[in-house]
Each structure stands twice: as structure tokens, then as C-alpha cells.
Amino acid sequence: MPVLRNIGFLARCLPEGAQADIHPIRNAALAWEGKTIAWIGPEVDLPSEFQAWATEDAEGRLVVPGLVDCHTHLAFGGWRSDEFEARLLGKSYLEIAAAGGGIASTVRHTREATRDALLERCRGFLVGMARLGVTTVECKSGYGLSVERELVLLEVYAELARTERMGIVSTLLGAHIVPPEYRDRRTAYVDLLVDELIPAVARARLAQFCDVFVEQSAFSVAEARRILLAGKAVGLRPKLHADQLSDGGGALLAAEVGAASADHLEYISDSGIAAMARAGVVAVSLPLASVYLGQPPLRARRLIDAGVAVGVATDFNPGSAPSYDLHLALFLACTLERMTPAEVLKGATIIAARALGLEDSAGCLAARRAADFAVIDAPDPTFWMYHFRPETCLRTVRQGETVWFRGRSPSCA
Ligand code: NIG
Ligand code: FE
Numbered sequence: 158m159p160v161l162r163n164i165g166f167l168a169r170c171l172p173e174g175a176q177a178d179i180h181p182i183r184n185a186a187l188a189w190e191g192k193t194i195a196w197i198g199p200e201v202d203l204p205s206e207f208q209a210w211a212t213e214d215a216e217g218r219l220v221v222p223g224l225v226d227c228h229t230h231l232a233f234g235g236w237r238s239d240e241f242e243a244r245l246l247g248k249s250y251l252e253i254a255a256a257g258g259g260i261a262s263t264v265r266h267t268r269e270a271t272r273d274a275l276l277e278r279c280r281g282f283l284v285g286m287a288r289l290g291v292t293t294v295e296c297k298s299g300y301g302l303s304v305e306r307e308l309v310l311l312e313v314y315a316e317l318a319r320t321e322r323m324g325i326v327s328t329l330l331g332a333h334i335v336p337p338e339y340r341d342r343r344t345a346y347v348d349l350l351v352d353e354l355i356p357a358v359a360r361a362r363l364a365q366f367c368d369v370f371v372e373q374s375a376f377s378v379a380e381a382r383r384i385l386l387a388g389k390a391v392g393l394r395p396k397l398h399a400d401q402l403s404d405g406g407g408a409l410l411a412a413e414v415g416a417a418s419a420d421h422l423e424y425i426s427d428s429g430i431a432a433m434a435r436a437g438v439v440a441v442s443l444p445l446a447s448v449y450l451g452q453p454p455l456r457a458r459r460l461i462d463a464g465v466a467v468g469v470a471t472d473f474n475p476g477s478a479p480s481y482d483l484h485l486a487l488f489l490a491c492t493l494e495r496m497t498p499a500e501v502l503k504g505a506t507i508i509a510a511r512a513l514g515l516e517d518s519a520g521c522l523a524a525r526r527a528a529d530f531a532v533i534d535a536p537d538p539t540f541w542m543y544h545f546r547p548e549t550c551l552r553t554v555r556q557g558e559t560v561w562f563r564g565r566s567p568s569c570a
Contacts (some may be wrong), residue, residue: 160188160210162200165217166537168499169197169522170506176461177499179538187220189528192556197522219537221502223292223529223555225509225520226483228420228441230330230474231282231296232275232310235266237475241449250450250477251402254374260300260334263475267300267310275313282473283323286481287561290531290550293510293519294323295470297368299330304354307331311363322560324529326513328366328396329358332384334375347380351387359391365514366417367393371400371407378406385414394514400424402452412436418468418512423452425460434464439512442496442504443472444489450477457494467496468512469504488545498542528557 167185174180186200188207196207240253240262253259267275279296286294296317298310311327318325331354332347339346358364367388369381375398376384385395395414399407401421408429411419419433420441433440442455457467469490472478487501496504510520522530532552535541541549553561 158188158190158195158210159213160186160203160207161213161215161220161532162186162203163217164200164215164220167197167220167522168222168502168538170222170503171521171523172507172511172516176466176503176508177497179499179503185220187522187530189557192527194522194524194526194528197524215532217536218551219533219535219541220522221290221531221533221538222506222520222522223531223553224290224483224505225293225513225515226286226291226470226473226481226505227295227418227468227509227512228443228470228472229294229296229481230299230472231279231294232298232313233263233267233300233475234270234275235263235475236479237262240476241479244451251374257337259476261337263300264302264334264336268306272309272313275310276316279313279317280321282481283317283321286483287323287553287555288550288563289483290533290553291483292324292529292531292553292555292560293326293513293515295326295328295513297328297330298364299333299368302331302333302336304349304357307354308357308361308363311358315363322555322558324519324555326366326515327364328368329355329364329388329393330368330370331355332369332376332381334370343380347383350384355384355387355393356391359393364393366396368396368398370398371405371410372398372402373405374402378410381407381410382414385410385416389414396420400426400429401446404429408433411438417514420470420472421446422455422460423447425456430460430463430465433460438465439468439508440465441468441470441509441512442490442494443470443478443486444493445478445480445482445486446472447493448489449479454493457490457496461496461500466508466511467500467504468509469496469501470509484545484549488542491542498538501542502538529555
């Protein structure tokens with residue numbers, strides 16, 4: 158039953174309020190019992206019954222809710238550093254994909270990988286993420302692209318949820334691309350998703366969401382609508398990869414089907430923004446992917462001004478975003494998209510939790526909620542984003558358990 162005292166700046170990130178409203182408390186204390194927060198508030202108000210609890214000293218630092226990375230493609234085989242270099246030399250992402258590289262190349266490597274090899278790799282990534290203050294990760298399938306191999310990826314995530322000290326949310330992305338063996342019969346692949354894979358995933362309760370990559374090189378709006386409605390009919394909430402490389406109408410479809418989120422959105426139209434605002438769809442910004450692919454930054458200000466909640470995530474995958482550094486993604490959302498530090502923090506906590514349907518259980522610090530938090534070596538969120546450097550997370554606590562502890566970091570004094 159510990160009490161963390163001497164918190165210089167505590168960002169609660171409650172669900173209500175504007176994107177920039179992170180509900181700060183200065184000179185705060187946080188008490189937790191088991192997995193749950195028992196009390197939170199200004200230290201001077203700490204009730205007497207907590208005075209006897211074991212005290213820990215935050216030394217005036219920043220405490221934030223455990224970060225939520227609400228968009229990753231965690232399980233994949235191989236890497237694609239050759240494509241990174243080819244793009245630097247002038248080839249485009251779509252040219253590489255048309256030549257058999259891109260997602261199809263990772264599908265080949267992932268199909269060759271054993272379940273255990275995928276599991277071990279994911280475990281390593283999750284350890285690295287915990288060291289950044291992340292306590293919840295959304296994990297998409299999408300590199301198996303057959304009934305059998307997509308189920309393997311989702312089973313890997315189910316195993317991680319059982320064994321790792323990390324919150325895991327699974328998403329079926331069977332509609333990532335049409336796999337090469339279906340190239341000339343794409344309707345047959347959509348039939349396979351709708352008639353076999355989606356029902357199998359729902360029966361085995363292996364995913365909470367169903368995602369589609371809507372793009373010229375992937376799936377049309379009409380195909381995506383069919384897939385997402387089939388998922389919705391069996392309890393898988395829709396999500397979309399939308400308007401990433403061109404305005405393909407993905408944001409409008411997200412609003413139409415009531416998606417939990419639409420992600421990427423570099424090319425979102427004004428009508429897409431208005432539709433998402435009306436429907437309450439979260440926009441997830443993935444600035445690492447924009448940077449790696451040389452895409453324009455998300456028009457985050459336009460979205461926020463229109464009343465759309467903007468989450469921020471890594472999109473970790475071997476092609477468009479080969480980094481799971483959520484802190485870096487937040488920094489890029491500040492510098493490229495002109496989101497403020499408070500806005501990106503809310504975007505990677507309670508808004509990211511909303512994009513995962515977890516607004517009642519993750520991404521915010523309040524009494525009776527999960528004791529998921531990170532101690533950051535900075536006096537406040539603005540300094541954390543401004544003095545960008547490695548190893549700023551000193552401690553990560555998930556459900557009351559310390560899952561990462563550094564104690565000291567290269568000083569920010
Ligand atoms: O989110 N846009 C589609 N899917 C991934 C890219 C995956 C890959 O390149 O392997 C994305 O950027
Ligand atoms: Fe993605």
C-alpha cells in the first residue's frame with residue numbers, strides 16, 4: 158500500500174474537457190492498493206489514513222497515466238531496412254509495393270516464422286515499450302493473410318495478454334492487402350474474410366476490433382464497408398487505416414460505420430473531418446509513419462478545431478514505422494503537427510484509450526481506476542517534449558506493479 162509523494166506535476170488526463178485539458182495537480186500524491194488507485198490529489202490534502210502507508214518520493218518529477226500505444230503491428234517476421242534505403246534513394250512506398258516488396262514481403266517472412274519465434278520477438282518489443290512508460294498496446298494482425306496464419310498472430314497476442322505485464326488489445330487486420338495468391342480474384346479474398354476468418358476470430362474471441370487498410374493499393378471503400386459490417390455483426394468494432402497515401406474516402410466510411418477510430422489521415426478531406434466530428438470517431442495520428450514515408454503531416458489543428466479527438470500512436474511495423482518509440486511519436490506530433498505537449502499527452506492516454514474502447518479502464522488517473530502510471534524525469538509535460546532525450550521514463554507501474562524501474566536518468570537539471 159504505497160504512497161508516491163512529492164510529485165511535482167501530476168497529469169490526470171480525465172475523459173472530460175478539451176484535448177489540451179490534462180487536469181494537472183501540482184505538488185501531488187498518489188496512493189494505490191493492489192491494482193487500484195486508492196487516493197489522488199494535492200499532497201497537502203492527503204487523508205490521515207494514508208500517512209502511515211509506505212512512502213515513495215517522486216523528487217518533484219512528472220507523473221502521467223500509463224501510456225497507451227493504440228496502433229501497432231507488433232507481430233511480424235523479418236525487417237525491411239533495404240526498403241528504407243530504397244525510399245531514401247527515390248523509390249516510393251507504392252512503387253516498392255508494386256514490385257512485390259512492402260507489406261507482401263513481410264507477409265512472406267511472417268508466414269515462415271514459427272509461433273514461438275513471433276512470440277519471443279513480441280515479448281522483446283513489449284519490454285522496450287514498458288521502458289518508455291507504455292502500459293497498454295493495441296496489436297494488429299495483418300501479416301498472415303490466410304485464415305490459419307491470421308489466427309496464429311492473434312493467438313500470439315492472446316498469449317502475450319496472458320503472460321506479459323502489459324495490457325493487450327487485439328485487432329484483426331485480415332484486410333491489410335489482398336495477398337499475392339488472390340491477386341486476380343480479390344472478391345474471393347473478401348469472401349474468405351467475411352465468410353471464414355471474421356467468424357472464426359469472433360468465435361474464438363481473439364480480437365476486439367476489425368481493421369481495413371482503405372487505399373488504392375489495398376481495399377476499396379465498398380470492400381471495406383462489407384468487411385467492417387461483417388465484423389460489426391459479430392461484435393468486432395470497426396477501425397480503419399484511412400486516407401494515408403491519398404484521400405480515398407476512408408474517413409467518411411469511418412463515420413458511416415461508427416468506427417472507434419480512423420488512423421493516419423494525412424490526406425483527409427474537409428468533409429471527412431466534419432463527418433468524423435459528427436460521428437465522434439477518434440482520429441489517430443501516426444507521425445512516425447508520415448516521417449518515414451515522407452508524407453505531409455496530419456492537419457491535427459484542423460481536426461482539433463473541428464472537435465475531433467486526436468490520439469497519437471507509433472504504428473510500429475517493419476515498413477512505414479519501424480520504431481516503437483512513443484515518446485518520439487509524441488515529439489513529432491508537437492513539432493510537425495503543432496499539437497501542444499498537453500494535447501499529445503492526452504492523445505496517448507485517455508484519447509488513445511477511447512480509440513480502444515478502454516475509456517473506463519485505462520489512460521487516466523483517478524481513484525478506483527487502475528494504478529497504471531509512469532514517472533518521467535521532467536518537471537512538466539512541456540519540458541518532457543522540449544528537451545527530447547532518451548531514457549526519460551524512470552519507472553512504469555502497471556496495475557500497481559512496478560514493471561520498469563530506472564531510478565535515475567541522464568539529468569535534465
Ligand atoms: O499502418 N498502411 C498500412 N499498413 C501499415 C504499413 C505496414 C507495412 O508497411 O508493413 C501502416 O502504415
Ligand atoms: Fe498501421
